[in-house]
Amino acid sequence: MALDGxxxxxxxxxxACLYRYGAPLLALITLAGxxxxxxQPLADSYFSNRRNALNVYFVKFSWGWTVGLLFPFIFTSNYFLQRDVLFAVRRVTSCLVGTGVWFLSTRTFHIIENFTGECYESQNMTVLHELDNLYTCKKNGHIWLGFDISGHSFLLSYCVxxxxxxxxxxxxxHKVEQKPGKAIATIIKSLFIALNALLLLWIWMFFCTAVYFxxxxxxxxxxxxxxxxxxGTYRFWYKKPFSPGLPPETGNKKE
Incomplete structure (x- = not known):
């Protein structure tokens, strides 16, 4: 079948590529970009505009898109390999862990930006000392300049x-002798292809962030x-007993 191919x-x-070299590749893209x-800044393009459709409808909701596809894929693929509902449920809690990481990290970035910045009047860029936090500054239509850690660089690299x-x-x-039923096989393969398409999009937008913003x-x-x-999660904590655990291998499959 074409889908199988x-x-x-x-x-x-x-x-051969991403699983082995994903982290170094992302670090290289960030540094080189x-x-x-x-x-030598690149000329303006569609992707240098923050309002481009991919940024507005995908990147700004990148965690939602990622979890929305990962959750059913993790559950169906892990359940098939282990034939254990509790194991599959345990594995999908990695999505909850990731959500916590995303929330705490972005909150930390906002705190750092607020702590290190000052409010500037939007017309002549004079400092407005009376507006001493990011939220009231922007609420009044002014500009807050602080140490703005790139949330896109963080989240897109984490998602990838x-x-x-x-x-x-x-x-x-592909190694297991017992194949899933046609319906579940189609679901798993379709989710896998969709995740790869999303993965390619995240890498491209990560590159655009590196060269434009x-x-x-x-x-x-x-x-x-x-x-x-x-x-810290997949290469350390998830190897411990009290964790969501790592994706299964056929050698660990239960009888």
Whole structure:
């Protein structure tokens, strides 16, 4: 089937590239894109406009799009491999952990920006000392300038890395002797293809952020937050007993 061929090709490409080199690739994109922006800014384009459709309808809701596809994929694929509902439910709690990471990180970024900034009058850029926090400053139509860690660099890098971890399970699904029913197989494969399309979109928009927006320190720290959040969960905590756990391997499949 054509669907099977697409899935197998994507699985092989994923295992050979992103699963092994995802974090270094994202770090390289941030560094190279930031250097390009600082030394020889690219000409304005559709993607340099913050109001472009991909940014407005996808990136601004990137966590919702990511979880919306990951949740059913994790449950169906993990349940098929382990034949254990409780295991599948435990694994989808990784989406709750990720939501907590996203919320706490973005709140931290706002606190840092508020603590390090000042309010400037929007016309002549004089400092307005009476407006001493980000929220009242912007509410009154002025400009707040603080250390603005790139939320896009953080969230897009984090989404790319956790999606890469979860869709790697397709490599195990190809190995099992007992195939899922036609309906569930179609669901898993369709979700896998959709996740790969979303993954490609996140990488592209991450690149656009690197070459068009924010200053270098803002993007580097944002990306560092994303990589650290992924590493702390999937490469450390999820290996512990009291955690959502890692995606299953066929060697761990229950009889």
């Amino acid at each position: 697409v899935v197998r090709s994507l699985t092989a490409l994923h295992r 930031s250097l390009l922006k600082a030394s 890395l956790i999606m890469t971890e979860e869709i790697a399970v397709m490599n195990e699904l 924010h200053d270098m320190p803002h993007k580097i720290i944002g990306t560092a937050f994303g990589i650290s959040a992924w590493y």
